[in-house]
Amino acid sequence: MAKAKKQPRPKAITPKGFRDYFGEEVTQRTHMLATIAEVYHHYGFEALESSAVETVEALGKFLPDVDRPNEGVFAWQEAEDDGKGDWMALRYDLTAPLARVYAQHRNDLPSPYRRYAMGPVWRNEKPGPGRFRQFYQCDADTVGTASMAADAEICMMLSDTLEKVGIPRGDYLVRVNNRKVLNGVLEAMGLLEDDPKRDDVLRTIDKFDKVGESGVRELLGKGRLDASGAYIDGVGLEDHQAEPVLAFLTSKGDTVTETMTNLRAAVGDSKVGQEGIAELELMGSLFAAAGYGEDRILIDPSIVRGLGYYTGPVFEAELTFEIFDEKGRKRQFGSVAGGGRYDGLVKRFTGQEVPAVGLSIGVDRLLAALREKGRLAATPTGPVVVTVMDRDRMADYQAMVAELRQAGIRAEVYLGNPKNFGNQLKYADKRHSPIAVIEGGDEKDRGVVQIKDLILGAKIAESATLEEWKERPSQFEVPRTELVAKVREILVSQSSDREG
Amino acid sequence: MAKAKKQPRPKAITPKGFRDYFGEEVTQRTHMLATIAEVYHHYGFEALESSAVETVEALGKFLPDVDRPNEGVFAWQEAEDDGKGDWMALRYDLTAPLARVYAQHRNDLPSPYRRYAMGPVWRNEKPGPGRFRQFYQCDADTVGTASMAADAEICMMLSDTLEKVGIPRGDYLVRVNNRKVLNGVLEAMGLLEDDPKRDDVLRTIDKFDKVGESGVRELLGKGRLDASGAYIDGVGLEDHQAEPVLAFLTSKGDTVTETMTNLRAAVGDSKVGQEGIAELELMGSLFAAAGYGEDRILIDPSIVRGLGYYTGPVFEAELTFEIFDEKGRKRQFGSVAGGGRYDGLVKRFTGQEVPAVGLSIGVDRLLAALREKGRLAATPTGPVVVTVMDRDRMADYQAMVAELRQAGIRAEVYLGNPKNFGNQLKYADKRHSPIAVIEGGDEKDRGVVQIKDLILGAKIAESATLEEWKERPSQFEVPRTELVAKVREILVSQSSDREG
Known part of the structure; x- marks a missing residue:
């Protein structure tokens, strides 16, 4: 898809007034x-x-x-x-x-x-x-x-x-x-269906939320100075003519019956x-x-x-x-x-x-x-990330991921360049992953995997004392066969921590 | 919103090539x-x-x-x-x-x-x-x-x-x-990256699904009469030059190993x-x-x-x-x-x-x-329709609907003009409603409701013998208090009929 002729690069921006939604x-x-x-x-x-x-x-x-x-x-x-x-x-x-x-x-x-x-x-x-x-x-x-x-x-x-x-x-x-x-109110004011003042009155009523009763009264009459100091022309109604509109807008009583009585008076x-x-x-x-x-x-x-x-x-x-x-x-x-x-x-x-x-x-x-109101989760939860210690054993890592997914656990293998292990953990962090799984050559030989509780790890790094650190380790070595069980156990403890 | 000036009415049509999706x-x-x-x-x-x-x-x-x-x-x-x-x-x-x-x-x-x-x-x-x-x-x-x-x-x-x-x-x-x-195949044919014939070959390969091996062979060479009798010019390759493409397209063997061997020969x-x-x-x-x-x-x-x-x-x-x-x-x-x-x-x-x-x-x-393949339900199921026999008792009918909804049953009260009862049943039919509920003044006085199984009713009307009709009535009178229970019972029997 490469072009022979050089052209200026297109700008990667959302059009004005549009946005992208993530995750x-x-x-x-x-x-x-x-x-x-x-x-x-x-x-x-x-x-x-x-x-x-x-x-x-x-x-x-x-x-x-x-x-x-x-x-x-x-x-x-x-x-x-x-x-x-x-x-x-x-x-x-x-x-x-x-x-x-x-x-x-x-x-x-x-x-x-x-x-x-x-x-x-x-x-x-x-x-x-x-x-x-x-x-x-x-x-x-x-x-x-x-x-x-x-x-x-x-x-x-x-x-x-x-x-x-x-x-x-x-x-x-x-x-x-x-x-x-409202139509009844307009009728009561003597404004018939084709009276151009009807629209003016409607527009004024729309401002009730902003300017309140006295504001509407002024705007229906001679006019009003707005907050910016500009003078807004009024509709030009006589005071008594504006009365039904104001009665309508302020007709809310303490009970429905009272409100209805007020409305009846207005129309x-x-x-x-x-x-x-x-x-x-x-x-x-x-x-x-x-x-x-x-x-x-x-x-x-x-x-x-x-x-x-x-x-x-x-x-x-x-x-x-x-x-x-x-x-x-x-x-x-x-x-x-x-x-x-x-x-x-x-x-x-x-x-x-x-x-x-x-x-x-x-x-x-x-x-x-x-x-x-904090009624929607603010922090998303990412997938369990199976890291890649040995790029030739991708099939092994895919097998772990497949087991986890089979067990209903959201998981993926790290698919970037595995050379730098730090990047893999940075990736897991950016994805808000709860857990990282690690299996190097040594672990493979011994038939074990390392399971890192990333949420607890972050908490400990932030605030724990040495005692807490020792008491609640955030990394576990378990037999390869217990991978799914241990991951599930950690996920459960994380979710009860969140709720607790 | 009525306009004083008469204008031709707009046409109510989806724009060409677009459509509406229902239900x-x-x-x-x-x-x-x-x-x-x-x-x-x-x-x-x-x-x-x-x-x-x-x-x-x-x-x-x-x-x-x-x-x-x-x-x-x-x-x-x-x-x-x-x-x-x-x-x-x-x-x-x-x-x-x-x-x-x-x-x-x-x-x-x-x-x-x-x-x-x-x-x-x-x-x-x-x-x-x-x-x-x-x-x-x-x-x-x-x-x-x-x-x-x-x-x-x-x-x-x-x-x-x-x-x-x-x-x-x-x-x-x-x-x-x-x-x-494929790029390897093109290279093997001596077509370099900027050779205009590459695009011709690509376009020809795209036709493999339609014209098959012999068709591609002709199109890579001198050309070909298509089904309509028109002559399509060929790419103009020599037979031996076209060979790698054909070897590529037909390289699928009985095993992956065989396929790979064939591909290796082609590139x-x-x-x-x-x-x-x-x-x-x-x-x-x-x-x-x-x-x-x-x-x-x-x-x-x-x-x-x-x-x-x-x-x-x-x-x-x-x-x-x-x-x-x-x-x-x-x-x-x-x-x-x-x-x-x-x-x-x-x-x-x-x-x-x-x-x-x-x-x-x-x-x-x-x-x-x-x-x-018939793997998606063809006939939709509409809501239970509570019919309106007495338009002044709308609150009663709404109460029935509320009870049904509360019990997890999709339901609605008929909201059209209730004058013609036949229209209400026609409506229920058009909505594919499973059940209609009826409460006239007489039922109200006696504290009962009529519940009509519309699906069974339709089946009986279509095919049942008199015996079946007697054996399995499609309309039931139950105490008003048993409305929800009876509706649920009928829905269950309908769904086991569907599956059975």
Whole structure:
């Protein structure tokens, strides 16, 4: 493959905003995806894997907050003989492909269609710290039902899933809101469907998390000085006109009944608003009947994320424990999953409105949270390494490895240049190997092997006194026939040390 | 999300050459990937997941048989303010990204670096029947070792993996060849490294599978009429000059010793050829020492696939059982995995030659083979469906489902419009549900539920006599408290029916 002509060497770098995942990062994610898939499947959802590539036409521009076509996605034009190939793009989420799949296969699919999907999605956005242009999503959706039982089920499944992957009850909360209630509020304010101020109000509500009640009040009115000193123009509503929005955002009471009373006041006699409240009440009663208390799922009109995107119930799961950021400051971990009801996606293709509700779990964020809490093993465990003292006896070393593997023990023979024995131990160290096996010519003649406990060895080197050293040696000579038994014994003692 | 302006509806279709995978297709693949990952991991390989996107520069043009840059990959140019963004592309295999990762992180990685990777790759090629532009690969590579023990280990691991995923010994064969032997043959023919005829000879050898010994003889000489009647120009070698190639391709003897003797004759006194033979012998001795006989791994100089790509040992796994194609004709299933030694990939980036050997399993082909042999369940099993007789008692039905799920039974409540009960049973049928649960107002009052064995019901409807019908009813009324126990009992009887 050598080239005659000299060319500058290519740079070995990941493209901007992408990254590589090594070892445990991969297997821990794989394990989490498998656990989530198990819960989804157990709830009756079927797997679906659509391709990473879709036509731009089919994807549409449903990416939230993006007004320009193709903006935010990785897209390219197919090369055709006439130069006018289709535009293709990488999927930016798993919902847009679901809508395409459902529209395409709807005659063959059961109705309702309950599917789960997991895999990477791609966003052509400016990368930032911890923000990558490829990340995993993990969705479950029920397509073709207007029943609130579907929405309630997905919220309860979300709660079950979080506990199953290792977030204990009390460390998370699923909050539920409803877009129709907000529509009722807008109606109560006299803002009709085509009023351009509706969008302004929606955008302002989105800032509730950041600027709080008084901030929203200012932004709905004349405007507001932001933290940087810049003046942000307001929507220009009169104080009394802004009241229903603020009543809505602050309607969370101590009990569900109180919250509902507050909401009723906020929507007045708006029919859609009352519908939204009835939906929240119905979901609340299903949660209560199934024993999901407010320590797991909470009806909370102050959550606003996604209200612009969804058409009915909206929910999100937040981790409630505190972590410390890079600068040592306490902060909340925040949202790891969200979802809601959306009725417009399939209609784009078929003209028929197909009600649907779905959930998306941000697996990478969830993994980060578990790591920060120390709930995922930080140090990986490598294979037992059989070192090579005599390169002509490779078959002997392979035989040892084969015996160990046969016994269910992860093992390998050192495959680098065996000349320098120190390099072999350095290799075992870099692999986080628990044990190294050594058989030189002398050992071979005497029918024994040396077995080195690398974890104990490292501990002793670090901190042990001479007495401890003598008491608990970290290297053992055993008959060759006892190789597997001794390795297993050491592995057991290491794992009880770890747990103890 | 409704648009005021009317636009033509987007077409709901997968892009050309892509497809969707449903239900068992997805879970069976996931399961196979997990099984393979387990074997790779057990052998000491670490997981790596690089991003799907690479710079075109880093990917290079290592795609076999492709001479034009970017040809064969999906590529696009990043939009930058100056209009000169980087070219990016979807990876076409997992080896090119490995070379980039190794070059980029080599100071932090153990040496040798043993990694496995699995995931989709993309090829911008003309799709054909059963040929898709996105498919899965499943690789393991050892980077940074020239030891034949690494090559031998990967061949043995391939054998183990195939058996682990369900291909019994005798139904597959791993065949091993060596590119250096071929180089020796070319040397023996007097074709030096820069002789343009070398490539012609390589291309001709690639056709050995199709045209056989006499065909290759003609193509190396004056030329040949192909099956369509077209005349294919030959390489133009004299008969005696073509002899070593034919001796090489037909050197497989009844024993390894015989094969080696034949190969020695073919390469004459070429040093590189003798090196290749020594490598094959060393691998053969490691296979023998580890007990991998010729029923699993065979040294066979007639396998030629990949000889142009690899630089040392080359191997491929073939399924040896026969299947029937669409037209009912018997055919061999053919190759499902391949690999070999390649030394040039990392050098592109660093200038240093880094010897490496790797294996790639074509998971989709392997799944297809298992399906054709009936070794993967053809009929999926859906969830138990709790039907809805009274839409106001959704909480009751959810409670049943919760009990079933708690007991480890996959279950769901029917979430479509419950008005038409027939639709509910049709739904259960489409989901391949084993059982439907029914509780109308009357049952509720009497504290009972109806449990319908849908699989037995379907069987009876198909074929049972009146006696059988009476003897084995397919619907049972049990007290509500015995719901879980009865459902479990039926599931057990269904699964023993399936196995019996």
